[in-house]
Amino acid sequence: MDKSINDQASEGYLKEIQHDLFMTLSWKSRRSKLWLVALFLIIMLGIFAYYRQIKFGLIVTAMRDYTSWGIYISNFVFFVAVSLIGSLMSSILKLTNAKWSTPLTRISEIIAVACIICASIIIIVDMGRPDRFFNVILHGRIQSPIIWDVIVIFTYLIISLLLLYLPLIPDIALCRDHLSSVPKWQRKFYRFLSRGWKSKPEQYKIILKSIRILSIMIIPVAFAIHTITSWLFATTWRPGWDSTNLGPYFVSGAFMVGSAVIVVAMYFIRRNLHLKKYITEKHFDNMGKLLVLLSLVYLYFNINEYLGPAFKMVGVEGEHITELFTGKYAPMYWMVQIFGMILPILVMLPRKGRKPFPMLIVSFFVILGAWFKRFLIVIPSLQHPYLPIQNVDQSYREYFPTWEEWAICAASVAGVLLIITLFMKIFPIIPIWELAEEKGVNKEQIK
């Protein structure tokens, strides 16, 4: 008797989650259409800017012989950083049995996939000869850190896609069986992707085992992807990059900005898709604590990164530090350090700061700070070579990105948002079956 009441309750709960999440798939409001049109227009502008770059060459950018890498590269590093959040939420937290993060795993995994895709695109945009991309495969030299990066990015993308897809299969099966009002292509799509899922015990066994293996595998790959990205800088003969601290410095900054991105995503998904029941204030509170912890770790690596060189002030290394601390990059540097790193610690340490709205604002600062931090890592170093810059046009000394560079970077951000938006239009953004199972629903009954 008790059992059947339980069954009924849990079945009711399953129906409720299913209903709430299916509702998110049918958003046809004017606001959402406007959002898609805006993203589309930004991407079109970026494509036009890239067309001009293809036609005239990288001369349309502000990059020149000394500042030979610009915001394409810093934007690439930014996206790689954000993508690390996938591994943190859906793997590290899961393996430590932090159950509260379950509703956030799919959000973080699609963000990871979208960021990695756009990072790969932006790195091709940065190439002087994108037509020779396949030389990387034909003539690839395993000794070059770029090839390490290509390999590890590809590996991370594949594992992230699998970690997105495998836990999605039971939910796709639910969509296939219960969503009758969707267009025909979408039903076919669900049928194709669900791969004959019938919630059988042996199917769960395979899928759960695969997810577990993958979520362990992704941790070293995630650390590798951003450490190797830091090695693109650390393996060169440049002041400012010549640091053994660069790997952990990059990785800790990556987890921090990734968490801020999750907070922003949580805020808007919860509000616009009416998911307050599933993404609660408790989630914000926990993310806030996590963000404070990650900010403290990042602060530690920042002190490590700058104290030694600033204490010694050796030659060009000292010039580089002086320029960051008191020179032409000083306003940007201190804004980034204060608003992007100190502020989140101060605001989110007290409980009151860990409410959704203040966290949204702080997270915006963290994200902006992280973007400009990568600018500060890439550009000023290049402007301080060992030998003086003389006898060159003024444009060789300065670097102010052109509209084409801004447009392409904006388009890449719009690309990430578009991928996430389209994903949310087709798939439930919160894992229905995992949530139901946590509430005591028998997984074989989820169909």
Added chain:
Amino acid sequence: MAEKSNSERPGRRKFIKKGMLTGAGALIGSGLVSSCSDEKSGESSEKVKLLTTDGKLVEVDKNQLQHMSMDLATREESRQGIPGSKFVLVVDLSRCKNARKCKIACDEHHNLTPDRPFIKILKMQDNPNSSPYWMPKKCFQCDNPPCVKVCPVGATYKRSDGIVLVDNVRCIGCRFCMAACPYSARVFNWGKPNPPVDREGEVYSPESSSPSLIGTVEKCDFCPDTIRQGKLPPCIPSCPNGALYFGNELDDTVTNGFETERFSELLREKAGYRYMEELGTLPRVYYLPPANRSFPFKDDPSIESS
């Protein structure tokens, strides 16, 4: 050695004549001889005397010479160094007065626009109490080259004769080599190259670094194309003050076009050094300190120090 048709690069063919070889030719490896000893096609009464690098005087039919003239190395051939050579450059800083003739000769040879040269003449001052001096700087052709290490596709490579070259047919334009080079030796073709002289039909060779190609990197190449022709790189003889010496480390000789010196003696006597030895890049360019100068330092107001 390439034996392609002579008509591919009209005007750039230079024949190895007797006189040319006496000074500069002493440096050149054995490559020349092999290229001139091929089968002949026709006979004429006129003979040309040639001095080979091992000191033999040979007589060659003039028709044959024209036919057998040096052509540029292909992309594959230019991956091999000139046998028996390890090229070095010595810059005597006491003789440089910023005449900039080397830079002009280089621009001309590689058909470069003046604003993005391979050779830069830098105004240097080691400390506030010492006098400033001029430092001509090109690619250091490092024996432990950072650019070669980082290149993802092997477009830039180190040869057995010590030269580091760029193959702009393979270069993907990632500019990792530019970031890695501690001496800012590399220039990039950000836009479509705008060569001052129209050299129509010019065939590209990594040994000539010309014509430039959009979206690829280039740099000073020690001119192996002219070395193969038995001549010095154009920057060397163009220096009116004999500040630049070029030669083969294995022969222990360097020449500035006027005087030929023992490489090891020159370094020993004048305390030769390599710029930023501590980076461990092992440059093939040596500097002689700016002591006992030929000219007093005269500033160039157009150069801003940074």
